[in-house]
Amino acid sequence: MNQPDRLDLPTELQRLRTLQARDPWPDWSTRARRLRALDAVVRSHRDEMAAAIHADFGSRPREETDMLEVFPSLSAIRHALRHGKRWMKPKRGLASLAFLPASTELRPQPLGVVGIIVPWNYPLFLSVGPLVDALVAGNRVMVKMSEYTPRFSQLFAELVARHFQPDEVVVVTGDASVGQAFAGLPFDHLLFTGSTEVGYHVMRSASANLTPVTLELGGKSPALIGPDARFDHAVERIVFGKLVNAGQTCIAPDYVLLPRADVARFASAAREIAARLYPDFANNMQYASIATDRHYRRLVELRDGAVRDGARSEPLDDAPDRAEQRLLTPVLLTDVREDMPVMQQEIFGPLLPLVPYDTLDQAIDYIASHPRPLALYLFEQDQTRIDHVLARTHAGGVSLNDTLYHIAQHRLPFGGVGPSGIGGYHGEAGFRTFSHMKPVFRQARFNAAGLLNPPYGKLFKQLLEILLRRG
Incomplete structure (x- = not known):
């Protein structure tokens, strides 16, 4: 064979x-x-x-x-x-x-x-x-x-x-x-x-x-923490969505939009949650390797390049990277700029930029001004705000108050929109x-179709006027 x-x-x-x-x-x-x-x-x-x-x-x-x-x-x-x-x-x-x-x-x-x-x-x-x-x-x-x-x-x-x-x-x-x-x-x-x-x-x-x-x-799927979100819950679900399979997921949260006053709070909570999800990180066998050497090197350069350009790296654990095993310690990146490669490319790994906003409309405008992502994760309790975000943004799929799980719903289609698919x-x-879905029109044995045949006389014109009035 x-x-x-x-x-x-x-x-x-x-x-x-x-x-x-x-x-x-x-x-x-x-x-x-x-x-x-x-x-x-x-x-x-x-x-x-x-x-x-x-x-x-x-x-x-x-x-x-x-x-x-x-x-x-x-x-x-x-x-x-x-x-x-x-x-x-x-x-x-x-x-x-x-x-x-x-x-x-x-x-x-x-x-x-x-x-x-x-x-x-x-x-x-x-x-x-x-x-x-x-x-x-x-x-x-x-x-x-x-x-x-x-x-x-x-x-x-x-x-x-x-x-x-x-x-x-x-x-x-x-x-x-x-x-x-x-x-x-x-x-x-x-x-x-x-x-x-x-x-x-x-x-x-x-x-x-x-x-x-x-x-x-794929693309850069945002997680948006709204003003009325359950904040600790939002951080937990974002960290989970980012770290399963070490972030090598097409719908992983790519960056987080959050109120400016909550950046330090997010970093502190994320570190605690990462320690709870992956205790004894240096020896934890439930955290995945980066799949290839090329992808590992790319992620290291995205992280280190962002730091060289002025971003701050905030590791979620003190364990060092283990290049020989392609294990990359998860990192938050703050003070990122739009022109950094980490903010231009889909990350596809355990790096998570934090992008602060001053108003919810500012965050919405940020999402709307970028290529349409494969997923959007909105954390918010107020239904008016939820409807506002959904009406003004595009994404292949949305999970409200969680990450990833919309992909597992058999009654929902999964796919992208525009650049994401x-x-x-x-x-x-x-x-x-x-x-x-082959369309089939089945004519009845007794029908009036012949009344519309040529030659087009007075009866035809009367019937046509009726059809035009009814649309």
Whole structure:
């Protein structure tokens, strides 16, 4: 059998497309069987996958892998199994008043063969999540794994080959050149999760084939502490959201907007909370490593460069960095300036700038003047203020009085807006992303459509005037 990174990608795509054409509209039993096969991949090999992710990162707490990858993966499968049969049903209704007694329906039709490009930060969940949606929608799928998680990528390819029929899901490994070739294939839909920078290249490659894309990117997701927030709660949830997976999360809080008088209070509370969440930090095995040497060096330069340019670094623990293990002590950055790289780039690590404001409208204007983020975290109790912020800001998704958890809601689509992404998925929204909602107009046997045929006489003009008046 070919190695996953040595496949002839165009030939493999054509093979799946040919097989899909033989069964273009799989019934529910076929889709459910595929979902259960994916469930077996995750549930039966949980230990192996956690060990592979741990080895790829250098250190990744098993607890975080279970909480942030295994649980949402299994939950997504369970949700699809519970609701997918209903999602498949055509949505029927009456035609517009002027066309009665005709009827309409929307038929969810599988797109065909879907491509999924997986990032390195959550290699299990960001493989399984979109795969669930593509399979429940009745598609065949090709998945390109990240070269930065080689152990997990190879294991996932082997497990999928073991649990699925070879004409259902194909997992591809390999380096960036393989990824580039993958993005240029004429899929029926392509989903990419990763950086905005790479997203440009993926979209450019897909455009050569007019391939529809869903781009899940990132950006600088703000946490905004309002005047009437439960302050200590806000600090705890922001620190949690920033430090799980050592901040290597596309929706991690990237910076904090807070009242100017509360900066020192935030720093003090954050240090206490970090000590409570990660006691004996220097020896704590529940704090993740930075995944690659390149990313570790980048984060160190963002931090040290900000300090050289006048920012203040306030570590949340006294433990030193451990470069050989890629363990980076979490740090608050105060007195940051807009022109610093740490305020220009998505951080994607355990560095947290604090940006003070004098009025809530000033904070809102700051968010609105920057590229639209993937997430917004608002901590506030006053509903009028909450509505004010939501009305004047854009973000792919919002969590009120918490961080991260909006991504785990199957009834909410997950996706970006503008620079942070295109389209969304999860749950029924994902089913629709990977389906063509085919519109069907069904004319009744006895109807008045012929009255609008030429030649256009007096009766036609009278009927047209009636239609125009009614809109």
